[in-house]
Amino acid sequence: MFDFIQNHILTLIIFIPVIGGLIILFLPERHNLIRWSSLIITLIPFTLSIMLYAGFDRSVSGFSYPGGLQFVERYSWIQAFNIELFLGVDGLSMPMALLCTMLCPLCVLASWGIDKGIKGYFFLFLLLETGMIGVFCALDFFLFFISWEVMLLPMYFLIGVWGGPDREYAAIKFYIYTLIGSLMMLLVIIYMYLSATPHTFDMTRLAQLGAGMEFKTLCWIVLFIGFAIKVPVFPFHTWLPDAHVEAPTAISVILAGVLLKMGTYGMLRVNYMMFPDVTFKMSMFIAVLGMINIIYGAFCAMAQKDLKRLVAYSSISHMGYVLLGMASLTEEGLNGAVLQMFNHGVVAAMLFLLVGVIYDRAHHRRIDGFGGIASVAPNYAVISFLAFFAALGLPGLNSFISEALVLLGAFQKYRIITAVSATGVIITAAYCLWTIQRIFLGKLNEKYAVFPDINAREFISLLPLGILVIVLGIYPHPILALMKPTVRFINNLITGSGI
Amino acid sequence: MGNLESIRYFAPEGFLSVFIITFLIAGLLRRKTFSKSSFSCIAGTAGLFLTLILELCINTGYPDAIVIFSGMLKLDALSHLFKILCISSSILLFLFSYSSRETSDSLKEPMEYALLILSCTLGMMLLVSSSNLLMMYLSLEFLSLTAYMLTGFTDKNEKASEAAMKYLLYGGAASGIMAYGLSLLYGITGSLDYSGIHRFIAENNSGIILYISMIFIFTGLGFKIAAFPFHAWCPDVYEGALTPFTAFLSVGPKAAGFAVIIRFFYQIFTVRGEGDVLTVLGSADWPAMLAIISALTMTFGNLAALRQKNIKRLLAYSSIAHAGYMLMAAASLTILGIVSVFFYLSVYFLMNFGAFLVVIAVSNEFNSDEIEDYEGLAWKNSKGAFLASMFAVFLFSLIGTPPFAGFIGKFYLLLSILQPENPIYWLAVVAVINIIISLYYYARILKTMFLSRRQKGTALSGFERGQYLQYSLMAGLALFSIIFGIYWSPLNNISMLLENFIH
Structure with missing residues (x-):
């Protein structure tokens, strides 16, 4: 058996x-x-x-x-x-x-x-x-x-x-x-x-x-x-x-x-592994697209009034880091890209689950329609803080490591593009903090004086993700060790074909 | 082969002819029994089943072709496979008519109805095996005449009579032009026999006149498969005719039409060279002509389908588009192209008959074919959910989404058009764009059935005892649409019999 x-x-x-x-x-x-x-x-x-x-x-x-x-x-x-x-x-x-x-x-x-x-x-x-x-x-x-x-x-x-x-x-x-x-x-x-x-x-x-x-x-x-x-x-x-x-x-x-x-994944598996020589020529092009994704996605996210739409645009921005890391054709960058794919999967899942929780209770998602939720739903607020901080790349949480690796790798090749992309971190921090402030902090919106806190089922669905966010932020080795040899192989394949 | 010797190879058609005459005499003697539509349908089905069994048992001489009646008919893999397809679609027509309330209510003369279907089948069987211009023309006319009559075979609505009239007029004009083309071809080559024409063209240069005659002949053939610009009859006839017959019309005669196209172009105007590479024989570049017509047909069919409100008209335009997809493979000038046409037709047989069966079931409930009456069908009751899910399977198959057979069909078509010996890249791109356009109108039906939460007032009855034949046919067609989408090797092996069709 x-x-x-x-x-x-x-x-x-x-x-x-x-x-x-x-x-x-x-x-x-x-x-x-x-x-x-x-x-x-x-x-x-x-x-x-x-x-x-x-x-x-x-x-x-x-x-x-x-x-x-x-x-x-x-x-x-x-x-x-x-x-x-x-x-x-x-x-x-x-x-x-x-x-x-x-x-x-x-x-x-x-x-x-x-x-x-x-x-x-x-x-x-x-x-x-x-x-x-x-x-x-x-x-x-x-x-x-x-x-x-x-x-x-x-x-x-x-x-x-x-x-x-x-x-x-x-x-x-x-x-x-x-x-x-x-x-x-x-x-x-x-x-x-x-x-x-x-x-x-x-x-x-x-x-x-x-x-x-x-x-x-x-x-x-x-x-x-x-x-x-x-x-x-x-x-x-x-x-x-x-x-x-x-x-x-x-x-x-x-x-x-x-x-x-x-x-x-498809790009790495097919474009990178099957056409390494073309990829080598095209890497600059991917880097530019990655930069646009990071900056454009972050600005769009900042402009949103709907919480779910904000998270959606933040995904575009975060996927930009994956592209940038992929384009760097350095081991750090590629490792960062694959790790970012995993980390963003965890963080975005968490954010969407949290949006679902608040929507189930309030039946709307307007960021301006809330205020002071932290005082009525403290457990929910703590988990949300964790997710948003992970999204903005706070050191000690998982996204920090992957984004840092990506920027580190990309900087070796594209100084200007990476420098511009790095400003995305600031914009991301701005919209994440601003959202936290508008929803959870400030004066309590009277409509939500009675706001049921997160229940056991929702908590269980968020808990494993929360743990991963913290653990991988401190010790990313379990995931990094998986991908390292393959990433090195891809990198050698491409840089080898370019010479 | 001489006439007497030929008769034993003619067993299926011969049996069917005898059956038709017996059916007619018995029907006249026992009018009362035959005037029950269930009896006529069952008797007709039984006759066709026997014909099918005979066809399956008969020696097709594969891989060598057998020419019978002094070159009039040719028995080979092509005629064998397409005959099976045509007989099966006639059987389904009987079963559909039997289970549809629309036909059982409005048929005044079921005996004649059954008789015409049987004759229509005979016409198709002769058509797919004919290898002589005259024989081809006569059997085509035989098929068309029965089809005109069957189109108008209901006095329930005026649309049917109008449709039959339109069909007749268009058909008459098309076959007239075709006859002119045939006479030109005969004039050039001095032969009516396909192999004779082939030999003449191989030896002589025939110039532009060959091209002209080919275009004229294609008018008649294109009319049969509803290719642009000979499609104009199609939507009206599909809408006006009884729905079971519409379903049949979109598969059976279309398959026969494709068989003729393949036989005509690939047997006369093609040479098989070294390494199985096919080349055009003669001065007329027919693959280019077919490719252009294919592109126009699929584009027109899909664009016109976008705005349809009536489900039968929508499926009519969609069937035009599918004819375009299949013509693409016919234009590919590869052996895989011939195989693909048959493969796609078999898959199309499953999904289009299935889709029309759902339309029949729904129109029996609501007495309407308007798409808006499908609103919220999936959420009405368990029968509504069943019908809607079945329809979803057929529609996804028609779109060409895995894991349904329609995807595999499209895969074959694209594979044949991209074959390295004769790739037509632009046509592949046009086809892909068309598939995307087609998604929109198929998805509109899905949207109406599943996505909209408003429900039209009409209530839906539950499962009925008398309709189990209909439900099981539907489930069977859906099941095969899924099975061939996941494991299609059996169908592939059958289609591959066509590999040695050209010698």
């Missing part, structure tokens, strides 16, 4: 959610039963991914099998096209898989209040989880694409049916944007498949594809745009505020915590 789990651990992590979701469809329509079973179903992959974490060999690196990839499983799927169920993790996907499986049970907790179409909700949610983990673990390009696309359907309904007042618009906008990106990706994937001899979707083999530089550059740009829509990178970001604001709390958490990382 144990051996079976050990040998098929990735398959289990990926497919348990969707199988559980199908079972849920056939359970009797009792709300608590469905909630608890979803919670249990999402806890299984989490437990398995802890096993994955424990068994992960932190010393190997490389993008090949046998080689750097671990827990590899390989089964033939469609023989006619050489499509395989080819799964594996390395230092890049391991933290992401961990983040994703960790957030899902917390999101189930945050979805406790859903009562309309509850079966459908949890089925779609679990389907979404399968897609997300699939993207991080797929090493077959076709499987990668299928997982990437499979998320569209649940996401459309989760935003569109269970979302806020403007949900119809947000859902279709999200769908169209993402579909544009993924169809562009599909064309490149097909092209790469056809250029390889023999035809293959195996990503490790496609990485060695020899082709003309012009062709590669074109592929690189198209793929980059496809991923950039998901991140989202500046001109393609407009779907994000709508989708985040209208989505129900748990889905905002997934969007900010996992889906955005998929964009940068």
Whole structure:
């Protein structure tokens, strides 16, 4: 039994959610039963991914099998096209898989209040989880694409049916944007498949594809745009505020915590690992985009009146650090970028959960509509302070380390861009503190004289994140050690190809 | 092969012809029994099932083709597979008519209805295997005439008569032009037989006149598959005709039309060279023509569908768009292109029939085909949720989202158009843009059913005992749409029979 789990651990992590979701469809329509079973179903992959974490060999690196990839499983799927169920993790996907499986049970907790179409909700949610983990673990390009696309359907309904007042618009906008990106990706994937001899979707083999530089550059740009829509990178970001604001709390958490990382993960996995020479030429371009994201996102966040929209724009700003770190092509920068992906997943999830808590009580999210909440809901206030301080990069909390690493790495290459980006830290601090002041401090708004403090369920969903924020702020080694060899490998690959 | 020898290869069609005559005589003798629409439908289904079994058992001579009746008909993988597809769609038409309240109420002469469907099937079977210009033209006309009659086969609404009239007029004009094209082709080559024409073109240079005749002939074929600019009949006919027949019209005759297009262009005007590379034979660059028509067809279909309020019209325009996607593969001039057309048609068979079945079920409830009546369907009761989820599966498949079969179909089409020997990049980009446009109107139906919280007043009845056939058909089609989206090797292996279609 144990051996079976050990040998098929990735398959289990990926497919348990969707199988559980199908079972849920056939359970009797009792709300608590469905909630608890979803919670249990999402806890299984989490437990398995802890096993994955424990068994992960932190010393190997490389993008090949046998080689750097671990827990590899390989089964033939469609023989006619050489499509395989080819799964594996390395230092890049391991933290992401961990983040994703960790957030899902917390999101189930945050979805406790859903009562309309509850079966459908949890089925779609679990389907979404399968897609997300699939993207991080797929090493077959076709499987990668299928997982990437499979998320569209649940996401459309989760935003569109269970979302806020403007949900119809947000859902279709999200769908169209993402579909544009993924169809562009599909064309490149097909092209790469056809250029390889023999035809293959195996990503490790496609990485060695020899082709003309012009062709590669074109592929690189198209793929980059496809991923950039998901991140989202500046001109393609407009779907994000709508989708985040209208989505129900748990889905905002997934969007900010996992889906955005998929964009940068895709860039690192595909653009960086498969086209290192083009990446070397394009790094400046990525750095500029990262800088725009940081500054633009931060200024937009500052201008928002709606708390959830503010958090959404802050995500754009924080993803800018990931881009900047990636563009630096130094070990510090890349480590910082991947760590920032993990850290932002934790912090953004926390912020969205906190917004959900306040919205459940006040039924609005206008920042100006509150005041002095700290005096009536002290526990809630403390956790919110922690989250906002983490977001603004207070030393001792997790984001500080990743942002510092990013700036440290980037400064070695782009002095001016990094200097400009660093001002983003100040703007971020400004809007975070200003928000804290307007909501939690000052005179108590009489309307909220009776404001129930955070309850046990909400507290439990926030607690693990809060602990991570503090622990990783002091001792980031558990996550950094996972990614270090892989990051070094990527860095050598790219700087080596540029010479 | 001589006529007498040919008869045993003609068993399915022969059986169907005998069955039609028997059906007619029996129907006249026992008018009362046959005037029950359930009886006629079941009898017709039984006949088609036997035909299907015969077709499955018969020796197609694969991988070698068998030419029967002195070159009139050709039995090969193409005719075999498309015949199966056409017979299956006729069977579904019977089952749909049987389970639809619309047809059982408004059919005054079910015997004649069944008879026409059977004749229509015979027409399609002959059409997909014909390898002679005359035979092709006659079976095309046979198919069209029965289709005109079936379109107007209800006195319930005036739209049906109008649609039938329009269909007839357009069809008459199209086939007239086509006949002119055929006569030109005959004039150039002096042969009606496909292989004879092929031989003549390989040896002689025929100049611009070949191109002209090809365009004229394509008018008739394009009319059958509703390609732009020969599509104008399509929305009116789809809206006016009985919904089961509309569903059939969007799949069966369209499949037959594609079979003719493939046979005509790939058997006469194509040479298979070294390493399975296909090249155009003759002076006419037909792949370019098909590529342009394909781009226009899909773009027009999708743009026109954006503003439709009636679900049947919307699906009509969407079927125009899908014809455009399939033409793309037909224009690819690769073997995979032929395979892809069949693969896509099989997938399209599942999802389009499924979508129309939901439309039938809903219009039986509300007596309406307006999209606004679908509002909040998913939240009305368990039947509403069932219908809406089924519709969602078919619509997502039509959009081309994994894990549904429609995505795999589009994957094949894009793969065939990007084949290294003859890639048409611009068409792939046009197709991708079109898929994005199509998302918008399909999602609008989804939005109406699932997202809007307002509910129209009309109540929905629960599951009915008499309708279980309908529900299980729907679930079956949906199930296969999902299965082929996840594991499509069986369908791939069947489609790959077409690999050796060109020698």
